[in-house]
C-alpha cells in the first residue's frame with residue numbers, strides 16, 4: 001500500500017470513479033457521502049467509506065481529516081455544499097485540496113478560497129474528445145498550460161522505421177518525442193537513433209502550435 005492518503009468528498013459519478021481508480025493504484029481512500037445508499041455501494045471497494053455531511057466541521061475533525069495528504073471535493077451540482085466543504089478542508093489543514101467545478105464562476109470561487117487545483121471534468125473531457133476527433137492518430141491530450149501540451153499519438157505507417165533523428169521533430173517542428181510505448185514496454189527519453197514502428201504510441205511534448213504542425217505535416 002502506498003503512503004499517500006486521499007479523502008474523496010461526494011461519491012457521485014466523478015467522485016466514485018476517481019476514488020476507485022486511486023484504490024486500484026494502491027492508495028488508501030476515505031470516501032464520504034451524505035447518501036447512505038451511495039456509501040453502502042462503495043464501502044466494499046474503498047479503504048473506508050462513511051455516511052457524513054462534509055459541511056459539518058465536527059464530523060470532519062472526528063474523521064481525522066487534517067491527516068490526509070489530499071482532499072478531493074467531488075460535489076458538483078450543489079455549489080454551496082462544494083464551497084463549504086472546500087473551505088473546511090483548507091481550514092482543517094488538508095495539504096492539497098482539489099475540487100471539481102461545474103461552471104467558470106464556481107471554479108473562480110474555489111480558486112479564491114485557495115483550492116490548489118480546480119478541475120472541470122466535462123469541459124476538459126470535451127476538449128480532449130474534440131482533439132481526438134479531428135486528429136485520428138491522437139490517443140490522449142493533456143494541457144500543461146494554455147500554450148503547452150503533452151499528447152499521445154499513434155505512429156502511422158508513414159513514420160515506420162524512421163529514426164528520431166530522421167524525423168527531427170525538435171528542429172523541424174519545435175516539439176520533442178519524450179517516450180515511445182511499444183507492445184507493453186515504454187522507452188523513456190529515446191535517443192536520436194531509436195526507430196519508430198507503425199502502431200507504436202509516441203508521447204510528444206511542445207507548444208500547441210508546434211504539435212499541431214507536426215500532426216498535420218508529419219503524421
Ligand code: ADP
Nearest residue numbers: 010011012013014033034035053054076077081
Ligand atoms: P456527479 O455529477 O459526479 O455524479 P454530483 O454532484 O451529482 O456529482 O454528486 C455528488 C455527490 O455528493 C452525491 O452523491 C451527493 O450525495 C454528495 N454530497 C452532496 N452534498 C454533500 C455533503 N454536504 N456531504 C457529503 N456528501 C455530499
